[in-house]
Structure formats: structure tokens, C-alpha cells
Amino acid sequence: MIRRLFRSFRNFVYEIDQLTRFSFKMVLSCFGRPIYISETMEQMYLIGIGSLFLVVLTGIFAGQAMALQFSNELADFGSKNYLGRIMSLAIIRELGPILAGLMVAARVASGITAEIGSMKSSNQLDALLSFGVDPIRKLAAPRLIALVVMVPVLTIICDVVAIVGGWIIAIFLSHITSTTYLSAVNERLTFGNVFMGVLKPVVFAFIIAFISCYKGFTTKGGTKGVGRSTTESVMIASISILIVNFILTKVVFSFLKGYL
Amino acid sequence: MIRLDKVNFGYNTEQVLHDVSFHIKPGESRIIMGGSGSGKSTILRLILGLDCPWSGEVYIDGENICGQKLKHLQEIRKQIGMVFQEGALFDSMTIAENVGYYLFEHTKKKESEIEQEARRMLEFVDLDPGIMDKLPEELSGGMRRRVAIARALLSTRPKIMLFDEPTTGLDPQATKNVMNLIRKLRKEENIAVIIVTHQIADALKLADKFVVIQKGRIVFDGDMDELRGSENPEVIKFLAPFRESISDVVKRNFV
Numbered sequence: 462m463i464r465r466l467f468r469s470f471r472n473f474v475y476e477i478d479q480l481t482r483f484s485f486k487m488v489l490s491c492f493g494r495p496i497y498i499s500e501t502m503e504q505m506y507l508i509g510i511g512s513l514f515l516v517v518l519t520g521i522f523a524g525q526a527m528a529l530q531f532s533n534e535l536a537d538f539g540s541k542n543y544l545g546r547i548m549s550l551a552i553i554r555e556l557g558p559i560l561a562g563l564m565v566a567a568r569v570a571s572g573i574t575a576e577i578g579s580m581k582s583s584n585q586l587d588a589l590l591s592f593g594v595d596p597i598r599k600l601a602a603p604r605l606i607a608l609v610v611m612v613p614v615l616t617i618i619c620d621v622v623a624i625v626g627g628w629i630i631a632i633f634l635s636h637i638t639s640t641t642y643l644s645a646v647n648e649r650l651t652f653g654n655v656f657m658g659v660l661k662p663v664v665f666a667f668i669i670a671f672i673s674c675y676k677g678f679t680t681k682g683g684t685k686g687v688g689r690s691t692t693e694s695v696m697i698a699s700i701s702i703l704i705v706n707f708i709l710t711k712v713v714f715s716f717l718k719g720y721l
Numbered sequence: 722m723i724r725l726d727k728v729n730f731g732y733n734t735e736q737v738l739h740d741v742s743f744h745i746k747p748g749e750s751r752i753i754m755g756g757s758g759s760g761k762s763t764i765l766r767l768i769l770g771l772d773c774p775w776s777g778e779v780y781i782d783g784e785n786i787c788g789q790k791l792k793h794l795q796e797i798r799k800q801i802g803m804v805f806q807e808g809a810l811f812d813s814m815t816i817a818e819n820v821g822y823y824l825f826e827h828t829k830k831k832e833s834e835i836e837q838e839a840r841r842m843l844e845f846v847d848l849d850p851g852i853m854d855k856l857p858e859e860l861s862g863g864m865r866r867r868v869a870i871a872r873a874l875l876s877t878r879p880k881i882m883l884f885d886e887p888t889t890g891l892d893p894q895a896t897k898n899v900m901n902l903i904r905k906l907r908k909e910e911n912i913a914v915i916i917v918t919h920q921i922a923d924a925l926k927l928a929d930k931f932v933v934i935q936k937g938r939i940v941f942d943g944d945m946d947e948l949r950g951s952e953n954p955e956v957i958k959f960l961a962p963f964r965e966s967i968s969d970v971v972k973r974n975f976v
């Protein structure tokens with residue numbers, strides 16, 4: 462029992478070590494030649510368009526649900542006019558980044574791992590190498606760059622949509638005027654909040670890219686192996702996002718207190 | 722031209738190859754036979770320099786392939802064409818893009834020029850250039866194998882070609898086509914070939930020198946006569962199911 466625990470701990474450390482090395486290589490491969498511009502553009506398009514619908518859909522409903530809960534609670538205190546402030550704060554700092562991060566993890570991480578994993582298991586990665594093409598530079602770097610650009614963009618879209626969802630609730634169910642809601646939202650659009658709201662998705666993008674590519678490149682054992690690493694990739698990326706989100710909130714809070 | 726010297730190698734901590742040595746002179750061909758999992762594909766990976774041995778050396782034209790700068794490694798690799806197991810065609814690209822991949826990646830040639838060359842190469846491997854715009858998944862296994870051969874040929878004009886299980890999983894007709902193509906490469910283009918296979922009956926017809934590998938160790942290295950006369954119990958055991966096809970081939974080719 463203890464030995465098994467020890468073994469899985471050692472495995473864990475080994476995997477973390479490998480993942481870290483791989484991640485360094487990925488970041489380095491974004492610089493220097495050749496740069497695969499058309500691959501990067503294609504990935505941006507696929508990631509952006511592919512997740513847009515999902516992000517908008519979840520954003521609008523989550524925003525509405527949150528507004529409903531908050532406005533009921535606030536009404537008890539007679540402070541319904543603060544709804545916009547709370548919404549803006551909660552969405553920009555937490556809900557937007559997490560929703561967008563998790564949706565992209567579900568939609569894109571699985572796709573990346575499955576694609577690279579099946580290339581690996583059919584020797585296509587070796588074939589690239591044999592043609593003098595570095596597969597990390599060709600496949601991983603464009604996905605990393607595309608994610609780092611697109612996840613923040615999707616987060617901002619998610620933020621906007623969720624705030625609009627709250628606005629619908631505010632006007633039609635809570636009977637707050639549009640101006641009250643929007644000016645309260647605006648009040649909370651401080652530098653600190655927005656900074657945190659953009660920093661988080663950038664970090665999430667790195668997490669998704671590192672894990673999904675690593676899992677793809679280390680896929681073993683045919684079709685079954687691809688399935689396994691795809692599942693693991695989504696799972697690990699989602700959990701990491703939630704954990705890192707907490708750490709970021711904590712850290713950024715202590716650094717940015719004055720600006721929040 | 723290719724020399725492996727006491728190569729030991731494995732993945733992670735598991736040793737796959739034990740003290741593997743053999744030597745292939747220019748223009749010579751070899752069949753590497755062995756059961757699956759015996760380390761045949763691994764040998765090809767080492768020859769291409771995709772992995773480096775734990776100990777021992779791999780020489781291509783007298784140069785140790787490990788420890789070379791990437792650029793120089795590319796120069797060395799240009800002499801070698803590799804046809805991977807199942808072809809390993811890039812499945813998001815058309816046949817034309819696959820065949821011309823090396824040129825797209827490493828030269829500034831115009832697309833139309835590359836397509837022209839790809840077309841010629843497809844004709845060389847007896848494929849209808851009409852498939853140029855298809856995706857690999859739309860082709861049969863045998864056609865994919867031939868596209869992979871075309872791709873390896875067009876890349877670099879290699880002096881030596883490595884084939885990993887070129888006929889495994891193909892029907893008899895497709896097998897025959899691929900084998901004829903390999904023969905054509907040897908005769909008309911004077912390309913040396915190394916073929917890795919566990920389909921011994923096919924292998925015997927394709928070359929005159931053989932290596933038998935079992936569990937990562939070379940148990941035989943020599944020509945057909947030596948193979949037949951071998952008294953190594955491992956070799957006898959390995960060839961036992963194929964006695965008939967061996968005598969068949971011997972009758973046809975040597976008598």
C-alpha cells in the first residue's frame with residue numbers, strides 16, 4: 462500500500478518534470494525560425510470560432526442565473542441598485558475567465574490532444590522529423606500562440622455576454638433601470654479588476670496548451686491510447702485551471718489591493 | 722554506408738536492443754526479419770537518428786549520426802528515405818501536398834512546380850495522378866503505401882530507402898505491386914533498400930542478404946544459403962514455419 466503510494470508519487474513527480482521540460486521547449490519554439498504563420502492563423506480561427514458559440518451560450522445563462530440570485534438577495538437589504546457592481550466584479554474577476562477557460566479546455570484541449578495523439582500513434586510525428594520539421598515548432602507552437610491570443614478574447618466576449626444577461630434580468634425581473642445597472646457595472650471596471658480579468662485567461666491558455674500538447678505528444682498505444690490521453694488532457698486541464706485560478710486570485714489580490 | 726556498432730537502446734528504462742551490430746555497404750540491400758516487438762522499427766529509428774543509442778554508435782557514410790548539429794543531421798538524412806509502417810501520410814493534407822511535402826517545407830519552388838513533380842512521382846509508383854486532390858483516408862492501404870514511397874523518393878532523392886513493414890496488412894495484389902515497386906527502385910534507380918518485416922515469405926523474394934533479430938538480439942546475418950544452412954537453434958525455430966517458402970524461393974531464384 463505504502464509502496465504503491467510511493468510509486469504513484471514518483472510517477473507524478475516524473476510527469477511534472479517531463480511536462481515542465483516540454484513546456485519550456487514549447488515556449489522556446491515560438492521564437493526563431495521557421496515560424497508557421499498560416500498554421501497559427503488557422504488555429505486562431507478554429508479555436509476562436511469553435512468555442513465562440515459555447516462561450517456565448519454559457520456566458521449568457523450563467524450571467525442571468527447569477528443576476529437572479531444576487532438581485533433576490535440584495536432586494537432583502539433594499540440595495541438592488543448595487544446589482545451591477547457585484548455582477549461586474551464577479552464576472553470580470555471570476556466567472557468570465559473560469560467559464561471561458563473551462564469551455565476552451567473542454568472544446569479545444571480534447572481536439573488538440575486527439576489530433577496530435579493520433580498523429581503520434583500513426584508515426585506522423587516521426588515522419589515530420591524525418592523531413593527535417595520539428596513537430597513541436599510545427600504543431601505545438603501555433604496552438605500555444607493561438608490559445609494565448611484567443612482565450613482572453615473569448616473571456617472578454619464571455620464577460621460582455623454575461624453582463625448583458627444580468628442586464629436583461631435587471632430590467633425585466635428586478636425592475637432596475639438600465640442606467641442604474643450599467644453605471645454600477647461601469648464603476649467596477651477598474652484597472653485592477655480588468656487586469657486580473659485578462660491575466661487569468663492568459664495563464665489558462667498556457668495551461669491548456671501545455672497539457673493538451675504534452676498529452677498528445679506522449680500518447681502511447683494506438684486508438685485506445687488516444688482516447689485515454691484525450692480524456693486525461695481535458696480532466697487535468699480543467700482541474701489545473703480551477704486550482705491555478707484560486708492561487709491567482711489570492712496572489713493578485715495581495716499585489717493589487719490598491720487598484721481593486 | 723550504414724554501420725551499427727554494438728548498439729544498446731531502449732525506451733524509458735526498458736532495454737529493447739542488445740549489442741546490435743551490422744554493416745551495409747553501398748548499393749547493398751538487407752531484409753531485417755523478426756517477430757513483432759523484437760525491435761525492428763526501433764533499428765530504423767536509430768538509423769534515421771530519431772533516437773540515439775544508450776551505448777554504441779550508428780554511422781552513416783562514416784559519420785556518427787548522434788551528436789550532430791540539427792542542420793548537419795538533415796544533410797545526412799537527405800540520403801535516406803523512410804517509408805513508415807502504414808505509410809504515416811499526413812492525414813490533413815491532400816496526396817499532392819503529402820508527396821511534395823519536403824519541397825513545400827524546404828524549398829522556394831512554386832506550388833505548380835511542386836505539383837508537377839508530385840504528379841511525375843505518382844506516375845513512377847504506378848498511381849493515377851487523378852488522386853492528387855484526394856485525402857489519404859480516401860485511398861486503399863496499398864495505394865497509401867505507394868504514396869508514402871513516392872513521398873520519400875521526392876523528398877530527397879535518397880541513395881537508400883528504409884521500409885518498415887511495407888507489405889503488412891495488404892492483400893496479395895497490393896503486396897505484389899509494392900514488391901514490384903521496391904524491385905524497380907533497386908534495379909532502375911539503383912537505390913539500396915533495408916526492409917523490415919515479419920512476413921518472411923515476402924521478404925525472401927526481395928533481397929539476398931538477411932538479418933534475423935529476436936528479442937533485440939541479432940541471431941543471424943548472412944545470405945540465403947547461409948540462412949538455409951544455419952544451425953543456430955534460434956534461427957531454425959524462427960524459420961520453421963517458413964521452410965516451404967524458403968525452398969520455393971530457392972528453386973525459383975537459384976536453381
Ligand SMILES: Nc1ncnc2c1ncn2[C@@H]1O[C@H](COP(=O)(O)OP(=O)(O)O)[C@@H](O)[C@H]1O
Pocket residue numbers: 732733737755756757758759760761762763764
Ligand atoms: N515509443 C515507445 N515507448 C516505449 N516503448 C516502445 C516505444 N516504441 C516501441 N516500444 C517497445 O519496444 C519494443 C520494440 O518495438 P518495435 O521496434 O516497434 O518492434 P517491431 O517493429 O519489431 O515490432 C516493443 O516491446 C515495444 O513495446
Ligand SMILES: [Mg+2]
Pocket residue numbers: 761762763806885886
Ligand atoms: Mg514495427
